[in-house]
Amino acid sequence: MSEPDRTSASELPPARDPWEGDPRLAEFFGDAWAQVERFHRMLVDEGELRGLIGPREVERLWERHLLNSAAVVPFLPESGLVVDVGSGAGLPGIVVAAMRPGASVVLVEPMERRTAWLADVVQATGLQNVEVRRARAQELDGAVEADAVTARAVASLDKLFRWTVPLVREGGRVVALKGSRAADELTAAAPVMRKLRLTDGAVHRAPTIEGVEATYVVTAVRGGAPRVR
Numbered sequence: 001m002s003e004p005d006r007t008s009a010s011e012l013p014p015a016r017d018p019w020e021g022d023p024r025l026a027e028f029f030g031d032a033w034a035q036v037e038r039f040h041r042m043l044v045d046e047g048e049l050r051g052l053i054g055p056r057e058v059e060r061l062w063e064r065h066l067l068n069s070a071a072v073v074p075f076l077p078e079s080g081l082v083v084d085v086g087s088g089a090g091l092p093g094i095v096v097a098a099m100r101p102g103a104s105v106v107l108v109e110p111m112e113r114r115t116a117w118l119a120d121v122v123q124a125t126g127l128q129n130v131e132v133r134r135a136r137a138q139e140l141d142g143a144v145e146a147d148a149v150t151a152r153a154v155a156s157l158d159k160l161f162r163w164t165v166p167l168v169r170e171g172g173r174v175v176a177l178k179g180s181r182a183a184d185e186l187t188a189a190a191p192v193m194r195k196l197r198l199t200d201g202a203v204h205r206a207p208t209i210e211g212v213e214a215t216y217v218v219t220a221v222r223g224g225a226p227r228v229r
C-alpha cells in the first residue's frame with residue numbers, strides 16, 4: 001500500500017495567477033497601471049507574511065481583489081474627496097487612488113498593523129493623493145466631508161450606512177462593493193436609509209474585463225431632492 005500524501009496545502013507552491021502577464025490588465029488600468037502593478041507585487045511578496053491576505057488569495061489577486069476593487073471606480077467622482085472606510089490591505093482605496101488621480105483619497109483603517117502597511121504602499125507606489133488615517137469610521141463624524149465614501153467587505157449595508165453617512169457631504173454618495181446578495185441587503189437597510197435621509201438607493205452590476213465575474217455596487221445619496229408633500 002502506498003503512503004498517503006502528507007503534503008499540506010500551505011506547503012504546496014502557490015498556483016499561478018491566471019491573469020499574470022495578461023496584456024489586458026495594462027490596457028484596462030491605463031495610466032494607473034504602474035502603481036497598480038507595484039501594489040500587486042507588494043501584495044504577492046508581503047501580503048501573506050504581514051497577515052493581510054490568506055495564502056490562497058495570492059493566486060487570485062487580480063480577479064478577486066484588484067479588478068474587483070476597480071469595479072467601483074466608474075461610480076466615483078473624478079475630483080473631490082473620496083474616503084475608503086475599512087481599507088485593510090488597501091482595497092479598494094489604493095486602486096481608487098491610482099485610477100482617480102484628480103481626487104483626494106483618505107484611507108480609514110483602525111488597525112495599526114494595517115495602517116503601517118498602507119503607508120508603505122503609498123510610499124512605494126508614489127501615490128500623491130492619499131492620506132492614511134488610523135481610526136474607526138464612527139470616530140470621524142464631523143471630521144471629514146466626503147463627496148463619496150467607499151467600502152468593501154466591512155459591514156452589512158445597514159451598519160455601513162450608519163457608520164459612513166456622517167462622513168458624506170449633503171448630496172454626496174455612499175458607494176459600497178457588495179456580492180450577489182446586494183439587493184436583499186439594500187431592501188433590509190430601507191428603515192435605516194429613511195432615518196439617515198439616504199435616497200436613490202440602487203444596485204448596479206459592475207463589470208471590468210470580459211471574462212471576469214461582474215461584481216455589484218450599491219449607491220445611495222445623502223439627502224437628495226426635498227420631498228414634496
Ligand SMILES: C[S@@+](CC[C@H](N)C(=O)[O-])C[C@H]1O[C@@H](n2cnc3c(N)ncnc32)[C@H](O)[C@@H]1O
Nearest residue numbers: 085086087088091109110111136137152153154
Ligand atoms: C474584512 S476586512 C476588508 C478589508 C478591505 N476593505 C478588503 O476588501 O480587503 C474589514 C476591514 O474593516 C476594518 N474595520 C472594522 N471595523 C471598522 C470601523 N468601525 N471603521 C473602519 N474600519 C473598520 C477592519 O480593521 C478591516 O481592516
